[in-house]
Amino acid sequence: MGTAAAPRRFCRCACFCSENLYVARYGLHVRFRSEQQLRQDYEPILRSRGCVSPKDFQQLLGELEQEVERRRRLGPESAARKALIASSYRPVRPEVYSLLQESALAPEFLAAAEYSTLLGADLKGLLQQLETVSEEKRIYRLPVFTAPFCQALLEELEHFEQSDMPKGRPNTMNNYGVLLHELGLDEPLVTPLRERFLQPLMALLYPDCGGGWLDSHRAFVVKYAPGQDRELGCHYDNAELTLNVSLGKTFTGGALYFGDLFQVPSTLAKPLEVEHMVGQGLLHRGGQLHGARPLGTGERWNLVIWLRASAVRNRLCPMCCCKPDLVDDEGFGDGFTREEPATVDVCALT
Ligand SMILES: O=C(O)CCC(=O)C(=O)O
Numbered sequence: 315m316g317t318a319a320a321p322r323r324f325c326r327c328a329c330f331c332s333e334n335l336y337v338a339r340y341g342l343h344v345r346f347r348s349e350q351q352l353r354q355d356y357e358p359i360l361r362s363r364g365c366v367s368p369k370d371f372q373q374l375l376g377e378l379e380q381e382v383e384r385r386r387r388l389g390p391e392s393a394a395r396k397a398l399i400a401s402s403y404r405p406v407r408p409e410v411y412s413l414l415q416e417s418a419l420a421p422e423f424l425a426a427a428e429y430s431t432l433l434g435a436d437l438k439g440l441l442q443q444l445e446t447v448s449e450e451k452r453i454y455r456l457p458v459f460t461a462p463f464c465q466a467l468l469e470e471l472e473h474f475e476q477s478d479m480p481k482g483r484p485n486t487m488n489n490y491g492v493l494l495h496e497l498g499l500d501e502p503l504v505t506p507l508r509e510r511f512l513q514p515l516m517a518l519l520y521p522d523c524g525g526g527w528l529d530s531h532r533a534f535v536v537k538y539a540p541g542q543d544r545e546l547g548c549h550y551d552n553a554e555l556t557l558n559v560s561l562g563k564t565f566t567g568g569a570l571y572f573g574d575l576f577q578v579p580s581t582l583a584k585p586l587e588v589e590h591m592v593g594q595g596l597l598h599r600g601g602q603l604h605g606a607r608p609l610g611t612g613e614r615w616n617l618v619i620w621l622r623a624s625a626v627r628n629r630l631c632p633m634c635c636c637k638p639d640l641v642d643d644e645g646f647g648d649g650f651t652r653e654e655p656a657t658v659d660v661c662a663l664t
């Protein structure tokens with residue numbers, strides 16, 4: 315008789331509360347453990363970016379302390395929002411909450427995923443089904459959803475955005491947007507998309523970055539509009555791999571730019587500019603430095619899926635670049651696990 319496998323517990327790395335804190339005013343990511351450490355590590359660069367007076371520094375310190383506190387509370391607060399949304403939010407497009415159907419996916423995406431599952435499929439063959447945006451940076455593009463599905467998802471996200479429901483924000487760099495798991499879209503939409511379609515594709519495209527070992531994700535929508543967020547600073551994702559799908563609406567500007575991998579010391583002197591194409595998704599390595607140029611006109615909504623492989627990140631946390639210091643977390647946490655993923659699910663065979 316088979317016993318249902320216990321749901322896996324995911325963790326985050328303790329560095330979440332001390333590393334990579336974003337200070338928008340000075341366009342800087344900092345490590346923050348104490349005032350003394352902050353001064354020691356960042357005084358010259360902060361000064362060069364306009365943090366000059368003692369008052370400036372005290373203000374920065376206060377903001378960092380607040381950000382650390384916010385990060386500490388994030389897990390439980392997110393779970394509470396999710397529960398409230400599940401009990402009292404009324405979707406406008408309920409069909410996007412039903413289990414992902416192939417009819418929601420672009421034929422090109424289906425074909426590429428299907429090809430990837432074939433015995434004997436190889437990278438060369440798969441590349442014939444995708445657009446190579448940059449061979450050197452290993453950035454690829456392909457249509458992901460059908461136009462009607464994009465439209466339905468966008469309507470639903472906008473309806474939620476305008477509702478009075480509490481909203482968690484994607485990250486410290488985006489103040490607008492939606493976390494898909496809080497909305498209840500992980501189970502019907504993002505997890506099946508990852509497991510059935512993205513996994514085989516990523517296994518061929520990025521076998522060396524955990525593409526064949528994806529076991530969790532963090533999915534969110536970023537929104538850029540006049541008077542709201544308009545651009546995104548240069549960063550790398552807390553993910554092994556990323557899918558970024560342009561959902562619309564109509565807009566100008568907002569192109570993505572890509573530099574080198576964050577581990578490579580470089581100056582971002584000649585980044586690669588990549589325009590969005592509505593309905594299409596870009597695939598890139600999470601560690602590839604990137605950002606978004608300012609929006610010109612209109613509104614830009616993108617679905618971003620940070621794909622994670624515990625087998626890779628358990629060895630080295632991409633945020634602190636050390637062996638992760640594991641802390642139990644809600645849901646997928648930050649994709650770390652205490653055990654390695656099993657190659658064979660023995661439980662399911664008993
Ligand atoms: O603005 C975008 O489309 C990129 C978003 C992004 O890179 C991120 O949220 O990690």
Ligand SMILES: [Fe+2]
Pocket residue numbers: 549550551604
């Ligand atoms: Fe990103």
